[in-house]
Amino acid sequence: MTIPIRKDEDEEIFSFISNEFHDELPRPSPPKKSVQELFSLTGKVAVITGASRGIGLAIAEQFSQAGASLALIDYLDCSKQQLDLMNDDNLVKSYQCDVSKSDQVESTISKIEQDFGTIDIFVANAGIVWKTGNIIDETNDNYKGYDQLMGVNLNGVYYCARFVGRIFRKHGKGSLIITSSMSAHISNVPMNLTPYNVTKAAVKHLAKSLAIEWAGFARINSVSPGYSDTGLNDHLSRSFRGKMWSLIPLGREAQPFEIATAYVYLASDAASYVTGTDILVDGGYTAI
Numbered sequence: 001m002t003i004p005i006r007k008d009e010d011e012e013i014f015s016f017i018s019n020e021f022h023d024e025l026p027r028p029s030p031p032k033k034s035v036q037e038l039f040s041l042t043g044k045v046a047v048i049t050g051a052s053r054g055i056g057l058a059i060a061e062q063f064s065q066a067g068a069s070l071a072l073i074d075y076l077d078c079s080k081q082q083l084d085l086m087n088d089d090n091l092v093k094s095y096q097c098d099v100s101k102s103d104q105v106e107s108t109i110s111k112i113e114q115d116f117g118t119i120d121i122f123v124a125n126a127g128i129v130w131k132t133g134n135i136i137d138e139t140n141d142n143y144k145g146y147d148q149l150m151g152v153n154l155n156g157v158y159y160c161a162r163f164v165g166r167i168f169r170k171h172g173k174g175s176l177i178i179t180s181s182m183s184a185h186i187s188n189v190p191m192n193l194t195p196y197n198v199t200k201a202a203v204k205h206l207a208k209s210l211a212i213e214w215a216g217f218a219r220i221n222s223v224s225p226g227y228s229d230t231g232l233n234d235h236l237s238r239s240f241r242g243k244m245w246s247l248i249p250l251g252r253e254a255q256p257f258e259i260a261t262a263y264v265y266l267a268s269d270a271a272s273y274v275t276g277t278d279i280l281v282d283g284g285y286t287a288i
């Protein structure tokens, strides 16, 4: 519906959100489309970090099925995944990059822009978990593990956001999706994951804050997965994982494809009015 503007009310209206937005309000609404068109990613260029396996690979598979061209980022070689995901309609390339190194992130994103011409969707998903328990034991006396965790889970997302944000601003559009965790909402038991939980809460709020900072040109959201069967938790014994299962209302870990669908929604035009939100996909864990 178009809001009628009366002759005596025709003064220009601007956003209070930021002094950087000078366009007149209301902004134009997107055209109405069929549900198939809304969820399609045909013609879009998507970048996914941590794409070699797990949730990142599942996102890449579903984005490819939805028609997107893909740039896969991982610190491991993803050339096999690249071949598997290529089809007649999309371009897929892989890039080896440690997201905790800002110079590597900057040069990789710049190379992707050269190779694909633009970036429409960026999924900052690469992450590692905290394996050394409570923070006051001797095993944690040097800060190597802590620094590495902050470097990948928090700084890595920040660097990716910063460099892709410039491309989004240049083109006046873009969708950034950050992988947070249910650990941003609760403290896991019985394991102690405090530094991990802190990184996930931080990136959830990074998404919310950027949704405001970039409201004139991009949408930014996060996804908070619950326990997922990806390899990330393989260091835990079966009996320990059993304790995790016993606390999940749906009684099992998620398969990666069950998490990835939330990213398809957020990346697509189906979510054109969604920004600054977090989608929990946790089997009901945080409902208790």
Ligand SMILES: NC(=O)c1ccc[n+]([C@@H]2O[C@H](COP(=O)([O-])OP(=O)(O)OC[C@H]3O[C@@H](n4cnc5c(N)ncnc54)[C@H](O)[C@@H]3O)[C@@H](O)[C@H]2O)c1
Pocket (backbone or CB within 6 Å): 049, 050, 051, 052, 053, 054, 055, 056, 073, 074, 075, 076, 097, 098, 099, 100, 125, 126, 127, 128, 129, 152, 179, 180, 181, 182, 224, 225, 226, 227, 228, 229, 230, 231, 232, 233
């Ligand atoms: N599996 C779970 O239970 C779970 C739950 C909530 C949130 N998450 C989050 O989901 C994301 C994906 O995790 P996953 O479960 O698929 O784990 P995973 O270990 O299967 O995948 C993580 C990927 O990130 C890559 N990676 C790690 N460090 C990197 C670096 N420095 N630079 C580039 N790539 C790097 C790895 O090579 C791997 O491909 C993470 O952010 C994780 O914290 C996982």
